[in-house]
Amino acid sequence: MSSPEQWKAVDQYVVDLLLPPDAALQAALDDSTAAGLPSINVSPPQGKMLQLLARACGAKRILEIGTLGGYSTIWLARALKPGGHLITLEIDLHHAEIARRNLARAGMADRVEVRVGRAADLLDAMQGFVDPFDFIFIDADKASSDVYFKAIMALSHPGTVVIVDNVVRDGKVADAKSEDEDIKGIRRMTEWLATQPTISATAIQTVGGKSYDGFLMAIIGT
Ligand code: SAH
Numbered sequence: 001m002s003s004p005e006q007w008k009a010v011d012q013y014v015v016d017l018l019l020p021p022d023a024a025l026q027a028a029l030d031d032s033t034a035a036g037l038p039s040i041n042v043s044p045p046q047g048k049m050l051q052l053l054a055r056a057c058g059a060k061r062i063l064e065i066g067t068l069g070g071y072s073t074i075w076l077a078r079a080l081k082p083g084g085h086l087i088t089l090e091i092d093l094h095h096a097e098i099a100r101r102n103l104a105r106a107g108m109a110d111r112v113e114v115r116v117g118r119a120a121d122l123l124d125a126m127q128g129f130v131d132p133f134d135f136i137f138i139d140a141d142k143a144s145s146d147v148y149f150k151a152i153m154a155l156s157h158p159g160t161v162v163i164v165d166n167v168v169r170d171g172k173v174a175d176a177k178s179e180d181e182d183i184k185g186i187r188r189m190t191e192w193l194a195t196q197p198t199i200s201a202t203a204i205q206t207v208g209g210k211s212y213d214g215f216l217m218a219i220i221g222t
């Protein structure tokens, strides 16, 4: 059996070899901690994976739901093609302010817009007013996962890549009787996806420095 210590050691091995030290990313984490933000950002290997996926689809327009201190935002913004734009949604003004500072230090302020409000409201307000996104990362309150996935359909085009974080939660997603609102939201989203013939999706379980969780990946079709 593997152990959390082993997961951590493997993450460290990957970081040491494949993720060169990066002052802006480290400062974003340090300042987020100093400002009292919870350490619920994606891990460094996960951040880089998001970046590589966004690069692989040649993303010029990226949407993120759930900014926190902007750690995943920096990884994703750096994937943008020249002239590209990223919009990230955050309910907590304090989180947004820390994120804006972290993004500015990373040199990303000119291509990232942090919008503050309830994601469901901000997504509704965008419909019809923005060009579709090429890559979307959903990582806010898990109880609303289904609401967010349905809302982004009007902000997507055929080929849009969607990643949803935290879809496994220590394996609890497999418990149909769970009363946990987060689990119920993730299950509603996954069950809705199963009814959508134009969306192709899968989910992958992950372990790492932090926990046992997982990503869902989907591609929007025609
Ligand atoms: N993507 C970040 C982590 C996001 S943590 C990273 O990996 O670095 C989840 C964030 O979603 C928190 O900052 C929280 O304040 C925000 N959030 C929670 N509920 C929300 C809502 N209803 N609308 C918008 N943001 C929300």
Ligand code: DHB
Pocket (backbone or CB within 6 Å): 040, 041, 042, 139, 140, 165, 166
């Ligand atoms: C937690 C982890 C996350 O990645 C997230 O986006 C929100 C919460 C958590 O472990 O509580």
Ligand code: MG
Pocket (backbone or CB within 6 Å): 040, 041, 042, 139, 165, 166
């Ligand atoms: Mg997350």
